[in-house]
């Protein structure tokens with residue numbers, strides 16, 4: 001199908017884009033990679049009155065190190081992130097996950113910020129940004145603010161962004177020393193959304209015991225989620241298999257998968273358990289656990 | 291709502307082209323209907339099938355997920371750019387012909403354009419790399435085996451030609 005009529009504006013400056021968004025509110029949408037928005041418009045699931053194309057705003061196209069954080073601008077595309085040396089070196093979890101997101105042609109256009117703003121609970125990337133403890137930088141004509149990833153995602157296709165705000169940057173802090181991370185998913189076909197996926201991050205103390213853990217899931221509920229209880233169960237433990245299994249079992253019951261044509265709820269929970277165990281084993285090994 | 295028009299100046303297959311387009315005109319429809327370049331196929335219009343893949347500034351993109359208005363100042367290449375001589379196919383097309391890399395041919399333009407960019411980046415690809423690069427293009431006829439063989443053949447020939 002074809003999109004319903006709308007007004008198209010190629011933004012000439014960030015200020016212009018923000019002013020237009022403030023003026024038109026929910027009737028207007030920013031156009032980034034278009035890899036979620038245009039399909040929704042072609043199917044008339046979305047019928048915005050105005051598209052504010054931010055692709056001309058080259059100042060938003062960056063991936064930058066600053067101290068011990070990685071700053072990812074709103075126009076940084078998956079392709080650039082996949083080929084960036086700083087991402088590979090400092091945020092290997094993101095680098096490991098990107099090949100699971102869609103296909104090369106989609107990754108040539110899609111942006112991390114567009115993915116965050118779209119906030120599909122089935123997407124791999126909100127889970128990764130949650131597991132990494134990322135922060136979102138939002139701007140509007142009124143000013144700017146930071147939003148923690150855990151306060152950003154509000155449910156399916158819903159975020160903490162106000163109708164006049166743009167997500168301008170995603171900030172990912174380096175993990176502490178002696179940390180390890182892993183992403184695993186099971187999907188029907190390469191590049192498809194996962195039936196279940198997990199991003200696991202663990203940090204070990206000097207004595208080798210776990211001092212911090214985060215487990216985040218995709219397609220595990222109506223909302224992007226961290227399994228807090230399961231992660232907490234690891235803290236203070238050493239990576240013995242028993243504790244990994246306990247955490248996996250907790251995660252299985254803590255998530256709230258909805259089931260779909262590809263996988264029943266029961267199968268999704270089963271996958272979550274298996275993937276959690278495997279991801280934790282890999283993450284612990286990468287953290288240097290004995 | 292009144293349909294506003296946008297002036298676009300775009301290079302298509304090396305030729306400069308200026309048109310006025312509606313906001314909601316998809317790049318795929320612009321190529322097919324306005325420019326008559328019907329080699330670009332349209333299967334799903336939601337990014338899944340890959341039949342509409344073209345190159346924008348050298349990179350494969352879904353033309354069904356871009357607006358014609360967005361191409362202002364950019365360069366687009368479609369499957370028509372590969373050859374304009376029926377008797378002299380591009381080496382990639384020739385390899386598809388010889389290795390039976392197509393049956394109905396619906397998926398072929400999108401696959402050729404995807405592989406053009408892939409072979410430029412990856413000189414002697416492994417089978418696994420070829421399959422990964424093909425993952426965003428659906429073919430309902432061939433079962434992919436012959437497509438992989440065709441790409442392997444093309445990569446070898448293009449590599450040899452380059453080495454000479």
Ligand SMILES: Cc1cc2nc3c(=O)[nH]c(=O)nc-3n(C[C@H](O)[C@H](O)[C@H](O)COP(=O)(O)OP(=O)(O)OC[C@H]3O[C@@H](n4cnc5c(N)ncnc54)[C@H](O)[C@@H]3O)c2cc1C
Pocket residue numbers: 029030031032033034035036037038039074100101102103106109110111112113114115117118122123124125161165166167168191192193194336337338
């Ligand atoms: C065939 C196909 C397969 C896919 N498979 C996967 C997959 O396996 N996993 C996955 O995670 N995704 C997948 N995707 C979706 C893809 O990752 C999208 O690129 C991504 O979800 C959206 O990013 P975008 O830059 O394209 O955003 P757009 O489509 O341009 O925008 C999405 C939404 O975010 C808003 N927005 C965009 N940028 C901003 C901003 N800076 N500030 C505020 N709002 C903004 C838009 O207004 C819109 O509402 C797939 C897409 C396709 C077509």
Ligand code: FES
Pocket residue numbers: 331332333334335336337338339340341342343352353354355
């Ligand atoms: S028509 Fe564009 S991907 Fe199917």
Ligand code: FES
Pocket residue numbers: 391392393394395396397398428429430431432
């Ligand atoms: S040859 Fe028929 S779809 Fe590929």
